[in-house]
Amino acid sequence: MTIPNVTLNNGVSMPQLGFGVFQVPDEETAAAVSEALRAGYRSIDTAKIYGNEGGVAQALRESGIPREELFVTTKVWNDDQGYDEALRAFDASVGRLGLDYLDLYLIHWPAPSAGRYVETWKALEKLLADGRVRSIGVSNFQPAHLRHLFEETGTVPAVNQIELHPYLQQAELRALHAERGIATEAWSPLAKGGDLLADPVVTALAEQHGRTPAQVVLRWHLQLGNVVIPKSVTPDRIRENLDLFDFELTAQDLAALGTLERGHRTGPDPDRFG
Template sequence: MASIPGITLNNGITMPQLGFGVFQVPDEETTAAVSTALESGYRSIDTAAIYGNERGVGRALASSGIARDELFVTTKLWNADQGYDTTLTAFDASLDKLGLDHVDLYLIHWPTPARDLYRDTWRALEKLLADGRTRAIGVSNFQPAHLQRLLESTSVVPVVNQVELHPGLQQTALREFHARHGIVTEAWSPLAQGALLADPAITSIAAGHGRTPAQVVLRWHLQLGNVVIPKSVTPDRIRENLALFDFALTAEEMAAIAALDRGLRTGPDPDALN
């Protein structure tokens, strides 16, 4: 079983660098997918209230036989629940569905700037952190301007910002902002939903290593220092996405992938979604 390296967050706790995501997995399929992931060696599971599959995640965690302190569970607050009191209520609902007494990481899912509630929402996350109901708090899909505004009103720096990030959208300026402020970059849609896996630069590197294009892209993420959470419901693919720690990309191969950046978004624009 692969040994997954950990990333130390700015509050001192450690998060597995490779996790398992369940975006767009129906609740009734989630339990089997997460169970396969846990059996394969994943220990970090990423879900969200809006995914509608927190109960499925909870069932898999409960039946896994894995000690709670060996697991790292992330969920996220949906946009409609932003605001101080509504955040606390939504967190209670997520915890109930997961069947847990705490989560390891709780994220604001989107900044939704037109609502202008993310600072009040962050105060609620600070309370959840202080009360020991989550071990860490962070954000998702925040742009530098959103982060800067948040940092000006809090002493608790987000531990992570989970954003769309892949070779076609490398978010260089955002990653540099994160590095300056001790925020870990976490990548969702790390494979751009397959959009880049046939690119000659990636297929050539994959052939040279005897790996799949997906494994090469995930390895690229790891070598950049990103936390990455690939999603699959196919057992073979779930295991394949974990087989990343017995090869490495060269500096030249990393540079070839870096040249693929072209501002390719597969998801919403964080400045526009509300």
């Protein structure tokens, strides 16, 4: 099984399917990431605020997988926004991860009330120029935040990692990403709480294809071109979430899932958070 890559706007290749560790306690992270790496994942997504960069480091170290085969993402937290602060936060994160460089570094939230994301972005530009990170991007940025970044710096992020699932399809953002060459990465790709996976449209498609509801939704993401980072600590689910490449949704299936848009956020509103 080969996970397809997405080529970012600076030419770096990123696996389209990765493994997320949001809300995984540090003491459980090493085991979960080790399981994911054994299953075939090579892209791991963490963040300073998750408090589990150390667990990720342990799994990477013990895996024996060559560094160049891995794609590691972490994020600068709201409290560390600002030019000097972000550079210090980066040093601390790569130290905890036991790495010499990162594959992707993201601004975790725009935190617009603080008004520091442009300064923070300039720090990420320096890290990129210095070869300490292979690509830089943002997370949870709305169209207005992205346009402000373009106007102030002229640099287009490689990635915007956003809450995205059939109940929150983010059409306006995805169109802007397509226009500017930004990869769309989906967090909470299955939504939260189980409602989506019990939705009659999803369950009918799962039955039709002989797949689980989660596999149907993750396949929808892949066929839209999204990068996706499902999370699980259960070995069977970790493997199930990877088993997406031997079936395909039809245009009719995709249209049916497209009708599920509710504008339903399970996470914070990026215009107000931070």
